[in-house]
Amino acid sequence: MRNQEHSGNAYDVVVVGGGAAGLSAALILGRSRRSVLVVDAGEPRNAPAAHMHGYPSRDGMAPGAFLAEVRREVAAYGVEIVRDRVTAAEPDGSDAFDVTLADGGRVHARRLVVATGLVDELPDLPGVAERWGNDVIHCPYCHGWEVRDQAIGVLYGKASGSHQALLFSQLSDDVALFLNGADESELPDSEWQMLAAAGVSVVSGKLDGLVVTDDALSGVRLADGRVFARSVFVVPPRMTPRNALLTALGARTKETPAGPFVDVDPTGLTSVPGVWAVGNAAGPAEQVVNAASAGYRAGVTLNVELLHADLERAAERRRSGAFSAEGERAVARARGARA
Numbered sequence: 001m002r003n004q005e006h007s008g009n010a011y012d013v014v015v016v017g018g019g020a021a022g023l024s025a026a027l028i029l030g031r032s033r034r035s036v037l038v039v040d041a042g043e044p045r046n047a048p049a050a051h052m053h054g055y056p057s058r059d060g061m062a063p064g065a066f067l068a069e070v071r072r073e074v075a076a077y078g079v080e081i082v083r084d085r086v087t088a089a090e091p092d093g094s095d096a097f098d099v100t101l102a103d104g105g106r107v108h109a110r111r112l113v114v115a116t117g118l119v120d121e122l123p124d125l126p127g128v129a130e131r132w133g134n135d136v137i138h139c140p141y142c143h144g145w146e147v148r149d150q151a152i153g154v155l156y157g158k159a160s161g162s163h164q165a166l167l168f169s170q171l172s173d174d175v176a177l178f179l180n181g182a183d184e185s186e187l188p189d190s191e192w193q194m195l196a197a198a199g200v201s202v203v204s205g206k207l208d209g210l211v212v213t214d215d216a217l218s219g220v221r222l223a224d225g226r227v228f229a230r231s232v233f234v235v236p237p238r239m240t241p242r243n244a245l246l247t248a249l250g251a252r253t254k255e256t257p258a259g260p261f262v263d264v265d266p267t268g269l270t271s272v273p274g275v276w277a278v279g280n281a282a283g284p285a286e287q288v289v290n291a292a293s294a295g296y297r298a299g300v301t302l303n304v305e306l307l308h309a310d311l312e313r314a315a316e317r318r319r320s321g322a323f324s325a326e327g328e329r330a331v332a333r334a335r336g337a338r339a
């Protein structure tokens with residue numbers, strides 16, 4: 001059965017978001033000859049970073065170059081990719097969806113894959129936003145090796161506590177945790193002991209901002225004027241999923257340590273039939289490789305689900321006598337081949 005023929009603006013699948021998760025779903029759906037439209041606003045989460053790490057065979061590649069390569073691969077299977085933003089997705093009254101784009105266009109999708117990622121809300125501290133993805137970082141697995149043995153500052157976070165400082169102590173002997181005015185008693189005894197065992201120093205007092213010299217981080221300044229020489233600063237961003245389309249469709253959410261994210265089954269299916277959510281839209285911990293894996297899994301599941309839906313409909317038509325002469329010949333051929 002060939003599926004890659006779509007009429008006008010109707011697709012088997014519209015993928016919202018063209019990061020690793022969305023493009024991976026599109027790749028496997030395109031290879032299954034599904035008609036697929038990827039709508040991508042072009043703001044992947046790791047865009048501020050010069051290099052991507054931890055993706056086997058692509059370690060150290062520029063994030064933009066990685067996505068350009070995947071787009072090329074996906075397009076080769078007939079998938080359409082447009083630079084636009086989906087502003088609404090609504091049930092069409094049957095089991096499909098009407099999708100509205102920011103440019104005013106409307107398309108029809110039998111199934112939706114929402115891969116819109118998340119937004120990192122950075123701590124409101126002078127210098128942090130400007131240096132984000134460069135020498136202000138958040139993830140030891142993404143950038144830790146590159147900053148090994150450097151003077152690393154870690155910003156204490158209410159939710160993350162001293163966790164990041166302990167992780168970065170694996171990578172450098174010079175790690176300082178900045179409490180930024182948080183009460184020392186917030187840290188339980190067990191955490192103080194682990195910080196001491198890891199050799200992490202703890203700096204009390206409110207922060208004033210980052211010190212930048214020759215376009216590189218050189219220190220962390222406290223409100224009392226003291227400056228601690230640091231070449232790397234680790235912050236805990238507040239991660240907010242871009243899930244407005246999903247919640248508008250009525251998708252159930254669940255609590256995570258980073259706040260509410262949409263609830264999905266192991267294949268990425270949300271509580272709304274026909275709607276999958278993958279990558280950072282569905283979970284704060286997804287790295288690029290996990291996002292790609294989730295997209296692949298959703299694509300495979302969705303393809304099987306559509307195949308069964310189509311075949312059941314065709315079988316029903318056949319039972320009701322509406323099957324074409326060509327269809328009857330196909331069944332006879334299949335029976336003959338089995339005999």
Ligand SMILES: Cc1cc2nc3c(=O)[nH]c(=O)nc-3n(C[C@H](O)[C@H](O)[C@H](O)COP(=O)(O)OP(=O)(O)OC[C@H]3O[C@@H](n4cnc5c(N)ncnc54)[C@H](O)[C@@H]3O)c2cc1C
Pocket residue numbers: 016017018019020021022039040041042043044045046047048049051052053054055084085086087115116117118120132133139141142143242278279280281286287288289291
């Ligand atoms: C600074 C930084 C560095 C990182 N480095 C690494 C690293 O080295 N290795 C690693 O594995 N992970 C890294 N990560 C994490 C990585 O960015 C994510 O794991 C990955 O981007 C998740 O992929 P995704 O497809 O879910 O979302 P994204 O890559 O964020 O893609 C989502 C896409 O959807 C689009 N979109 C959103 N809303 C809409 C809409 N309504 N309509 C159309 N399009 C929409 C966005 O514009 C975006 O293009 C890093 C993160 C940060 C912040």
